[in-house]
Structure formats: structure tokens, C-alpha cells
Amino acid sequence: MTEKETDFFFTPCKNHPIQWRLENSAPPQALQLVSSEEPPDLEPTKYIKILKGKRADGRWSLLFQLNDSEYANIFSSFCSDLIEHSHNIDPKLSFEYATNRYKLWRELFKNPPGELNSSEIQGLIGELIALRDLLIPKYGETIALNSWMNAKLGKQDFICPDKWYEIKTTNIGKQTITISSLDQLDRDDEGELILITLRKTSIESPSKVIINSLCNEINNNMSKSISKRLFTEILRITGYTNNPKYDEYAYEIVKFEEYYIDTEFPSLRRSKINQPGIWDAEYEINIDSIKEHKV
Numbered sequence: 001m002t003e004k005e006t007d008f009f010f011t012p013c014k015n016h017p018i019q020w021r022l023e024n025s026a027p028p029q030a031l032q033l034v035s036s037e038e039p040p041d042l043e044p045t046k047y048i049k050i051l052k053g054k055r056a057d058g059r060w061s062l063l064f065q066l067n068d069s070e071y072a073n074i075f076s077s078f079c080s081d082l083i084e085h086s087h088n089i090d091p092k093l094s095f096e097y098a099t100n101r102y103k104l105w106r107e108l109f110k111n112p113p114g115e116l117n118s119s120e121i122q123g124l125i126g127e128l129i130a131l132r133d134l135l136i137p138k139y140g141e142t143i144a145l146n147s148w149m150n151a152k153l154g155k156q157d158f159i160c161p162d163k164w165y166e167i168k169t170t171n172i173g174k175q176t177i178t179i180s181s182l183d184q185l186d187r188d189d190e191g192e193l194i195l196i197t198l199r200k201t202s203i204e205s206p207s208k209v210i211i212n213s214l215c216n217e218i219n220n221n222m223s224k225s226i227s228k229r230l231f232t233e234i235l236r237i238t239g240y241t242n243n244p245k246y247d248e249y250a251y252e253i254v255k256f257e258e259y260y261i262d263t264e265f266p267s268l269r270r271s272k273i274n275q276p277g278i279w280d281a282e283y284e285i286n287i288d289s290i291k292e293h294k295v
Contacts (some may be wrong), residue, residue: 013083018094026077027071031083033062033172039095043101047071062095062101077232078105085229104233116239121211121249122200124240126196127157128139128214133256134194137158141227150238151242155183156191163190167259172254176284178241183280185267190260192295195287197255208250212242220252258295265293 007253010021010032023030025267033039034055039062044050049065066075087098089090116124127150137143141158158165166184168177177195179209185193201208215235222228237240259269266289 016083016087018086018089018091018097020084021085022079027072028066028079029072029075030063030065031170032064033094033098034059034096035062035091036060037092041101042099043106045106048075051080060095062098073243076240077236081105081229082234084094085225085232086223092137105236115245118249120239121246122169122171122198122251123167124238125198125209125211125214125251126194127167128168128193128211128218129196129209129253129256130158130165132214132221134217134258135165141222141224143204145227145230145234148234150226150234153182157189163193165192167194167196169196169198170198175288175289178282178284179267180282181280182270182273184267185261185265186269186271187261188263193257193259193261193265193290193293194251195255195257197257198251198252199249203247203250205250205252208253209239209253210250211246212244213239215242259290259293260295261293266290 008037008136009024010030011024012019012171013020013022019034021034023032036059038054039052042050047066047068049063049067051061051063051065053061054062055061064075066072068221081099086094086097087239104138108138127148131144131148135147135158138144139147143160144158149155149157149159149160156164157167164187170177172274177193185191203210219228219231222231259265266285273281
């Protein structure tokens, strides 16, 4: 690697068993890992350059360098992820760890997600509230995260050992909820609809809910490093990375309601549709019509 390519002012990560060196800017533009073993050759992407080389002291350096400042927030999350989840890694295995971790992020750097729109932000906030306030307290963080179907492209939001959950987030005053697919409620086993009602508020409100802060809160409250890693990966697959622009979307929780779903719950089921040419459907359910199903 040339002097120009490594012309960064790095700050060593203190009290860390692995020799990470983070470029000293906010957000960072480069992350370097130093170890005695030779690192493997890694495939770069359009947005991130990877350089390896032998140092004057005989050790090896692996450098991740951001190519496009537009994706600085994603790169910052990538750096934090590699550093945070390597505290228990044997230093001799540091390059192996970095390689495996980078491969998880590589597709994201190849095709970085666009910004979530307001509807997507509200939907994800609803799932996060359900995770924080119901599912983790009830099942524990391991089962709750493994039940989250976002990473598995499941038809329901959470499939837990004893029941499944579909999370719907709505705005105050709305009288209906949208069911986007026939498969969402078409199950015979026990399930629940969690309806979370939000109200827009200002960023000055003491009771505001902001997606960036909510993700940080949930992550910080997890007791296991493996849970933190899984949580980060599910969010990444969902399309979320910490973005300061999301702080503009502030909400207050108005209601958190649970409804049990059985054969009497108003829904469309494939077995009741007699038109063979219909593949799927989106429909609306009036909230007043499900009051008797409230838990």
C-alpha cells in the first residue's frame, strides 16, 4: 500500500484486545486492523477499498477505506460493528474475524439501501416497540430475536414458540389497518395482532420516540454479544442503518393493543376464495370490527 493510500490520522481503540485503529474524523473514513498474521485478499466494492500490506515492524495491516462520503453513515455503522463485536476474539484470529464480518456487510456496500420513507420508519418503529415492550420481556432476547422474521422474509413479523405475531403501526385517528397480503393472517394456529398507534410530535417532546434512539436503547439493554450481533444484522437486512435524518421523525406512543386471531377474526383466507385466478390481495380491516378480540 502506498503512503498516499494510508495517509490518515488514526486513533487506536483503547482497552481492546485487537489492534483496531480508527481514522480520527466524524464519521470515520477508514478502519485499520494490525496483526502478526497475513490477512487474506478480500473483494472490494464500489464504495469501499480494501488494502493490505506489511509494515516496517514486520506486522500486517488490513485497511478498509471509504470511497464515497455519501455512504459515510453506513461505513460508520460497519466500523462500530466490527469493533464492538470483537472484544472476545483471540488476537491471532483477528483477520479471520474481520474477513467473516466483512462478508456479512459486503452486499450492503455493493448495493447500499436508500433512505427509509416515513411509512417504513413507522412500521419498523412498531416492530421495535413490540420487541422491546412485549417479546423480549416475555420470551427473552434470544428467542425474541430468533423469532423475528424480517431477516427470513417471513409472512408474519414474529413466530414465537407458542404463537405468532403480526405488528401493525397506525396513526391516531385512522379507522382501518392495512393487510398487505393474504398470507399475513391466514394461519390456523394461535396468533395475535399487535396494533400500535402513534402520533407525530416534536423533537423537543420528552416522550418522543425516534428510531435511531430506539435501536440504540434496545441494543444497549441486551446482555449477550451474540444478541447484539443478530439485532444489528436483522436491522441491516431490513434496510435500516443509523441516519441523522431519521431524527426528524418523532412520534409518541398513544396505544399498544393486543388482539387474538382465531377463525372468527375478520380476514381473507385462501381457502375461502373461490376464484383460482386470484394470487394475492391487499385489504383493509375496520378497527371497530375487532374490538371483541382485544386481549
